[in-house]
Structure formats: C-alpha cells, structure tokens
Amino acid sequence: MYEKTILIKDTDTKREDLTRQAYTQILDFLRHNDQHSRIQVVRVADIGLYDKGLVIKILPEQITYANVKEDDLKRIADAISFNKGRVEDLVYKPKSKQERLVLKNCGRIDPESIDDYIACGGYLGLKQAIELKEDKVIEEIKTSGIRGRGGAGYPTWMKWNFAREVASDQKFVICNADEGDPGAYMDRSILEGDPHAVLEGLIIAAFAVGASKGYFYVRAEYPLAVERINKAIKQAYDCGLLGQNILGSSFGLDLEIRLGAGAFVCGEETALISSIEGKRGTPHPRPPYPSVKGLWGKPTVINNVETLANIPQILLKGGAWFAKIGTATSKGTKVFAVTGKVKNSGLVEIAMGATLREIVMDICGGTLTGKPIKAVQTGGPSGGVIPEHLLDTPVDYENLQKLGSIMGSGGMIVMDDDDCMVDIPKFYLGFCVEESCGKCSPCRIGGFQMLGYLKKITEGAGNINDIAQLKRISYAMQKASLCGLGQTASNPVLSTLKYFEKEYIEHIENKHCPAGKCSHLVTYSVIEEKCKRCGLCFTNCPVSAITGDKEKGYSVIQEKCIKCGKCFEVCKFRAINKK
Amino acid sequence: MEQKKLNPELVKLVEEWKGKEGNLIMILHEIQNHHGYVPRELSLELSKMLEVPLARIYEVITFYNFFKLSPPGKHLIKLCMGTACYLRGAGIILDEIKNILGVKEGESTKDNLFHLDVVRCLGCCGLAPVLMIDEKVYSKVKKAEVADILSKYIKEE
Incomplete structure (x- = not known):
C-alpha cells in the first residue's frame, strides 16, 4: 500500500472537466521528485463535495482542498511530497457536524479490493462474532439498540432472535437492497463504496440466526452496485469467508444475488420474498412474520443495507460503544440523502438527535434559491412534510412519527416557497397508485380515489367537502391496507392537510395556487412598468390571448388564456406576472 | 418473420438456472439483457424448458x-421523475421531449430511433433534473438544452 493518497475530482459541471489535467500535473510533479512510489493519485467519481471547483483530498490526513486553481497544484503537491503540512489558505473548512460510521470507508478504500477492506479492520467483526458465539452476538446487538434502517425501525436483535429461536432444517438471511424510494440513494452509495461491510454484516447475521443460505436482493437499476457485490462475494469465497467452515468454524454460508425488476412494493419484506421466489412481488398478510415463516416457508431474516453495514463495527467496538451515540430510543447514526431545493445536495451522515435545521441549513447550506424553506419531506412517498417552524425537532424514529412523518429509509427533500403543498402529495400519491400491486382494495381503490380528489383540487374544480373525504379515505387506507405501502401512502396527504390546510382551502375557495405551481390556477398578466413592448409574448401566444401593439403596450385576455406559460417563458424582461 | 431461437448461450444459462428455486426473474433478466426485451417466442420456449405455464411467465413480466x-427504440431515453428531479422541473423537460419527439412516455418514435421512458429515480438526485440516454447521464438539464442533446443522436444516423 502507498503511504499517502491524493484523491482528485473536478466538481464544476458547468465547464470542461479538468480532473485529468490536474491528475497529470500532480503525477508529473511526483515523478519528477521521485515520490510516485510513495504517494498515489486517484481520480474519483465522487468526492462528496459539489460545485466546489477542483477538489483534492489528502489521505490519511483527511485534508480537503477546494476550488483549487492550476497554480496551486504545485504548492499542494510540494507540501505533501516533502511533509510540509497543509497549505492553509487552500484548505476547505466545512462547518461539519457529520459523524461517519456507515460511510467511513466510502471513498477511502478501493471498494473492489478485499485487501483494502481488511487493512481497515474488515472482517474482524466476523471473527469476533464467531468467537463470541451466537447468543452473545444477539446480546451485543441488543445492547447496541440498533433498529432497522429501512424505514419501520424494528429492533434488529428481535428479528434475529425470533429467527434463531425457531427450529428449522434451513434458515435464510436476505439483504434488502431494493432502494426504490424516489429521491434516496444511501444504499446505492454504501453498496458501491463499501460492499464488503454490508457483506460482513450479512455473514454475521447468518451466523447469529443459524442460516446457511443468503441472498442479496438488489435493484436491477443499480448495475455498478450489482457488479461490486458480485466481486465482493467472489473475493469472500476465495478468502474462505463464505462457503463451508468459515474462519475455521463449523459455520457455513452460501450467498447469491437476486435482481429486482422495478417494483417499489418489493421493498416490503413479504413482497420481496415473493420476488426472490420468482413470482409477482405481492405482499402477504403478517403474521406469520418472515422471521418465523419466510422464504419458501423457512425462517428468514431480512435486513436493510445500512443496518447491515453497522453490524461489523458494533461487534468490533461493542454494543455499549454504539449505544452511546444517538438519542434514548434511537441509537447510532443515520445516513440521509438530502435533495430538492437545497444548495449542497448529497449524503449526510449524522448522529441521531441532530435537528432537521442542522442538517438542512448548517450542513447543506440552506435553499438553492435563497428563498425561505417551506417544508422538509422525510420518508419519501410513505412519509410526510414537516413545516419550517418544526425544523428544530431532533431527528429520531419517535419524533418524526409524532410529527406525522416517518424516518423512512433516509430520503430528505427540501421544499421552498415555489412548491405547492397540494401538488407534492399529488406527486407522491401518483407514485403509490402506480406502484400499488393491486392485491388489496384499500390501497388499490383508495389511492386512486384520493388522487382523483387531489387532481380536482389542483385543477380548480375542488369542493370544500373534498378535504373531509380525503381524510376519510386516508384513515381507511391506514387501517385496512395489507402492507406498508398502502398503510403509509396517505401520509403525505394527511401531513400537508395538518400543516398546510389553508393552502388546500385557497385552492378550493379562491381557485388560486399560492406557489404558482398548479398551472390551471395560475393567472398571467403583463407588468406595465417592466414591459419594453417588444411584442415577443404577442407573437408567441398560441391562442392569441394577448392583445395590444408596440405603441399602447400589451395585456392578457384572461377568458382566452389557456395558461400554457409561453409568454412567461419567452419574456426577456420578466414583465409577465405569474400568480 | 424471422424466427428468434434461444441462442446456445441462453440455453446454457437456462440449464444452469433450471435446478435453482426462484430462477424465473433471473432468466428473464438475461433474456432482456440480450435482446432488449422479452420476445414472445422466447417466453414460449422458456415455458417448455422450465415446464411452467406461459401465463406464469407473463404474469411476472407484466408485473x-x-x-x-x-x-x-435504438436509443433509450430515461427521464428521471424522482422527487428531487420533479421539484427541479423534470416535468418541463418531459413536456419538451414529448414535444420534440412527438411520443408519449413508454412509446418509441416512428423511426424507432428513440424510446422514451419515465423512471423513478436514477439515484443521482444531487444532479437533478437528470436525463439518461443509453448509458450517458445528462445532469442539471435545462429546457433549452433538450433539443441540442437529442439532435446529437439524430445527426449520428
């Protein structure tokens, strides 16, 4: 291994990629000074910063330089070559409160090399597990207090314990890597950046419950993740970490990959099992829970990618160490994918108990446009919106639930004043309606009906009674749906109704969309003071709804206007008012 | 019409998977990787080889x-409609593509040059709105850029 590593990436996407040039320059310098056998230079696909120009990271010192100019390259290369410390004026200083447990190896090690992983303490957790024996392993996981990171937050040790206690000739473990929540990509990053950690977690789980066969259920949409897990599995077989007599014990495990095929509902445990069995991915009533009767009727433990990635460290450092991080009921860290109208979107790993404001404002830099935040949605289509005034809530499973949202898998979408709180639930509900498997009627029919009401409201045909109807159907779906998809599909509607009911009423009574998002409810007009009378709107209007001439100025005939927005788009002087 | 036969590689693959439980989806993946879709003739042959009814295979394919x-179509356009892309204006991009190509989502153009699919999250929300044509990802796409992007592929013909 090299003594030092220089990671390099041009994060400015708006100009020609300078990564290669900078790479060559640094490498030339190192060669010239005979340092290239000691220091390696790596061009990385993602360096964790965005729109910060050329970014250079020095390992193992963890020094980051951002917005590096061509002239600075030599200074940086010189400093690292001759141990001159850091180039202070170029160091990137984030106000970071992040704590990296799960993502600690991502970007630091070569994900395709088992040697790199082992050099960072990999597979020591497994060794520890085998030495501790099964009961102690579960005990340790219990002490850690870790709960499932897939969404529901079920204590991991209980899942394992149920499966362990059932007598069966065969048991299974499954890694759930069917990350279908739109706007979330934590699991993909972990699988691509540190596949061995997930693999090790899965082997430990199999050992603890006594499973001899396991599956990785991965989305087919993540080809790189699939490739890397495949490699990791092969390497583990070669090193005797899979197969028979793992690490000299009597424990044996075989692992295989199974691909998903684009069905959101397959993230649900029982649907996922059907899919691995090669059938349509429709859920089954629970109980019996998969821990008792799962894949092919055998006890099966299903854990999420992030949960499994935590397991090796818990065994290595002890459950008590893990339990110190986080809040009373939610331990450890959580990785969030912060996206939407936010300045620095990306993955954030932070100890449970941090506030939403810390995540969105301090770490991610607030909104993209500088406009105030209106709300933050957690938990994707199964979660709810949390309005700005509640952003100081510490994030944990219970708190989010109290607010009418859920932790979910970790998607976090930031919305500003331009986002309509009727349109957003309509978007999410549309997703759930499309992804509903159709097996149970509350979800199949309820979702469709609700979507109809929301469409009506956004098109200006809403009735004040529709709100009560929406609530009624929501509660029915929550109570009567077969699986998590249907039970939570109405959360976005209920939470927006809870915090932004005024906006619904405004749509219904005044036929007005305050965010200007619902195209049917927007009115366009010419702002006379700004209008330069160029006539561009006049010539572009497809229905001749703009009258006037270059002398008198222009105006919009509201009766004729089809609200296509063409005039707003073509106006070079922002003289069209959209309200 | 040209008869599509299982090529020897696929026969080998089916043989390999035949003994394993829950093999159907994995075999369908391989077939689609090879042909770009699952042709009916292949499903028929697969049904004989695996000794499962054709309806079982179709129930899975259509789910x-x-x-x-x-x-x-020759070039597959995947437009991301994940939440992040939606918020950052993927809807406008979709309308623009539909306008230019004259197709709806899930359809191919008449000359079969493009196929337009709307997908739920390509997993790079930091770059929203995102458009993927074949293996190439276009990030932070603006409405005005769409025509340029598409014309590159049209010129190639």
Whole structure:
C-alpha cells in the first residue's frame, strides 16, 4: 500500500472537466521528485463535495482542498511530497457536524479490493462474532439498540432472535437492497463504496440466526452496485469467508444475488420474498412474520443495507460503544440523502438527535434559491412534510412519527416557497397508485380515489367537502391496507392537510395556487412598468390571448388564456406576472 | 418473420438456472439483457424448458416495470421523475421531449430511433433534473438544452 493518497475530482459541471489535467500535473510533479512510489493519485467519481471547483483530498490526513486553481497544484503537491503540512489558505473548512460510521470507508478504500477492506479492520467483526458465539452476538446487538434502517425501525436483535429461536432444517438471511424510494440513494452509495461491510454484516447475521443460505436482493437499476457485490462475494469465497467452515468454524454460508425488476412494493419484506421466489412481488398478510415463516416457508431474516453495514463495527467496538451515540430510543447514526431545493445536495451522515435545521441549513447550506424553506419531506412517498417552524425537532424514529412523518429509509427533500403543498402529495400519491400491486382494495381503490380528489383540487374544480373525504379515505387506507405501502401512502396527504390546510382551502375557495405551481390556477398578466413592448409574448401566444401593439403596450385576455406559460417563458424582461 | 431461437448461450444459462428455486426473474433478466426485451417466442420456449405455464411467465413480466414485451427504440431515453428531479422541473423537460419527439412516455418514435421512458429515480438526485440516454447521464438539464442533446443522436444516423 502507498503511504499517502491524493484523491482528485473536478466538481464544476458547468465547464470542461479538468480532473485529468490536474491528475497529470500532480503525477508529473511526483515523478519528477521521485515520490510516485510513495504517494498515489486517484481520480474519483465522487468526492462528496459539489460545485466546489477542483477538489483534492489528502489521505490519511483527511485534508480537503477546494476550488483549487492550476497554480496551486504545485504548492499542494510540494507540501505533501516533502511533509510540509497543509497549505492553509487552500484548505476547505466545512462547518461539519457529520459523524461517519456507515460511510467511513466510502471513498477511502478501493471498494473492489478485499485487501483494502481488511487493512481497515474488515472482517474482524466476523471473527469476533464467531468467537463470541451466537447468543452473545444477539446480546451485543441488543445492547447496541440498533433498529432497522429501512424505514419501520424494528429492533434488529428481535428479528434475529425470533429467527434463531425457531427450529428449522434451513434458515435464510436476505439483504434488502431494493432502494426504490424516489429521491434516496444511501444504499446505492454504501453498496458501491463499501460492499464488503454490508457483506460482513450479512455473514454475521447468518451466523447469529443459524442460516446457511443468503441472498442479496438488489435493484436491477443499480448495475455498478450489482457488479461490486458480485466481486465482493467472489473475493469472500476465495478468502474462505463464505462457503463451508468459515474462519475455521463449523459455520457455513452460501450467498447469491437476486435482481429486482422495478417494483417499489418489493421493498416490503413479504413482497420481496415473493420476488426472490420468482413470482409477482405481492405482499402477504403478517403474521406469520418472515422471521418465523419466510422464504419458501423457512425462517428468514431480512435486513436493510445500512443496518447491515453497522453490524461489523458494533461487534468490533461493542454494543455499549454504539449505544452511546444517538438519542434514548434511537441509537447510532443515520445516513440521509438530502435533495430538492437545497444548495449542497448529497449524503449526510449524522448522529441521531441532530435537528432537521442542522442538517438542512448548517450542513447543506440552506435553499438553492435563497428563498425561505417551506417544508422538509422525510420518508419519501410513505412519509410526510414537516413545516419550517418544526425544523428544530431532533431527528429520531419517535419524533418524526409524532410529527406525522416517518424516518423512512433516509430520503430528505427540501421544499421552498415555489412548491405547492397540494401538488407534492399529488406527486407522491401518483407514485403509490402506480406502484400499488393491486392485491388489496384499500390501497388499490383508495389511492386512486384520493388522487382523483387531489387532481380536482389542483385543477380548480375542488369542493370544500373534498378535504373531509380525503381524510376519510386516508384513515381507511391506514387501517385496512395489507402492507406498508398502502398503510403509509396517505401520509403525505394527511401531513400537508395538518400543516398546510389553508393552502388546500385557497385552492378550493379562491381557485388560486399560492406557489404558482398548479398551472390551471395560475393567472398571467403583463407588468406595465417592466414591459419594453417588444411584442415577443404577442407573437408567441398560441391562442392569441394577448392583445395590444408596440405603441399602447400589451395585456392578457384572461377568458382566452389557456395558461400554457409561453409568454412567461419567452419574456426577456420578466414583465409577465405569474400568480 | 424471422424466427428468434434461444441462442446456445441462453440455453446454457437456462440449464444452469433450471435446478435453482426462484430462477424465473433471473432468466428473464438475461433474456432482456440480450435482446432488449422479452420476445414472445422466447417466453414460449422458456415455458417448455422450465415446464411452467406461459401465463406464469407473463404474469411476472407484466408485473415488473423493468421487463418489456416489445423491442425498444435504438436509443433509450430515461427521464428521471424522482422527487428531487420533479421539484427541479423534470416535468418541463418531459413536456419538451414529448414535444420534440412527438411520443408519449413508454412509446418509441416512428423511426424507432428513440424510446422514451419515465423512471423513478436514477439515484443521482444531487444532479437533478437528470436525463439518461443509453448509458450517458445528462445532469442539471435545462429546457433549452433538450433539443441540442437529442439532435446529437439524430445527426449520428
């Protein structure tokens, strides 16, 4: 291994990629000074910063330089070559409160090399597990207090314990890597950046419950993740970490990959099992829970990618160490994918108990446009919106639930004043309606009906009674749906109704969309003071709804206007008012 | 019409998977990787080889969004409609593509040059709105850029 590593990436996407040039320059310098056998230079696909120009990271010192100019390259290369410390004026200083447990190896090690992983303490957790024996392993996981990171937050040790206690000739473990929540990509990053950690977690789980066969259920949409897990599995077989007599014990495990095929509902445990069995991915009533009767009727433990990635460290450092991080009921860290109208979107790993404001404002830099935040949605289509005034809530499973949202898998979408709180639930509900498997009627029919009401409201045909109807159907779906998809599909509607009911009423009574998002409810007009009378709107209007001439100025005939927005788009002087 | 036969590689693959439980989806993945869709003749042959009714195979193909029953256009456009992309204006991009190509989502153009699919999250929300044509990802796409992007592929013909 090299003594030092220089990671390099041009994060400015708006100009020609300078990564290669900078790479060559640094490498030339190192060669010239005979340092290239000691220091390696790596061009990385993602360096964790965005729109910060050329970014250079020095390992193992963890020094980051951002917005590096061509002239600075030599200074940086010189400093690292001759141990001159850091180039202070170029160091990137984030106000970071992040704590990296799960993502600690991502970007630091070569994900395709088992040697790199082992050099960072990999597979020591497994060794520890085998030495501790099964009961102690579960005990340790219990002490850690870790709960499932897939969404529901079920204590991991209980899942394992149920499966362990059932007598069966065969048991299974499954890694759930069917990350279908739109706007979330934590699991993909972990699988691509540190596949061995997930693999090790899965082997430990199999050992603890006594499973001899396991599956990785991965989305087919993540080809790189699939490739890397495949490699990791092969390497583990070669090193005797899979197969028979793992690490000299009597424990044996075989692992295989199974691909998903684009069905959101397959993230649900029982649907996922059907899919691995090669059938349509429709859920089954629970109980019996998969821990008792799962894949092919055998006890099966299903854990999420992030949960499994935590397991090796818990065994290595002890459950008590893990339990110190986080809040009373939610331990450890959580990785969030912060996206939407936010300045620095990306993955954030932070100890449970941090506030939403810390995540969105301090770490991610607030909104993209500088406009105030209106709300933050957690938990994707199964979660709810949390309005700005509640952003100081510490994030944990219970708190989010109290607010009418859920932790979910970790998607976090930031919305500003331009986002309509009727349109957003309509978007999410549309997703759930499309992804509903159709097996149970509350979800199949309820979702469709609700979507109809929301469409009506956004098109200006809403009735004040529709709100009560929406609530009624929501509660029915929550109570009567077969699986998590249907039970939570109405959360976005209920939470927006809870915090932004005024906006619904405004749509219904005044036929007005305050965010200007619902195209049917927007009115366009010419702002006379700004209008330069160029006539561009006049010539572009497809229905001749703009009258006037270059002398008198222009105006919009509201009766004729089809609200296509063409005039707003073509106006070079922002003289069209959209309200 | 040209008769599509299982090529020897696929026969080998089916043989390999035949003994394993829950093999159907994995075999369908391989077929689609090879042909770009799952041709009916192949499903028929597969049904004989695996000794499962054709209806069982079709019930699976039609359940999952990933599998296609008709050949896709030469270039596959995947427009991301994940939440992040939606918020940052993917809807406008979709309208623009539909306008230019004259197709709806899930359809191929008449000359079969493009197939337009709307997908739920390509997993790079930091770059929203995102458009993927074949293996190439276009990030932070603006409405005005769409025509340029598409014309590159049209010129190639």
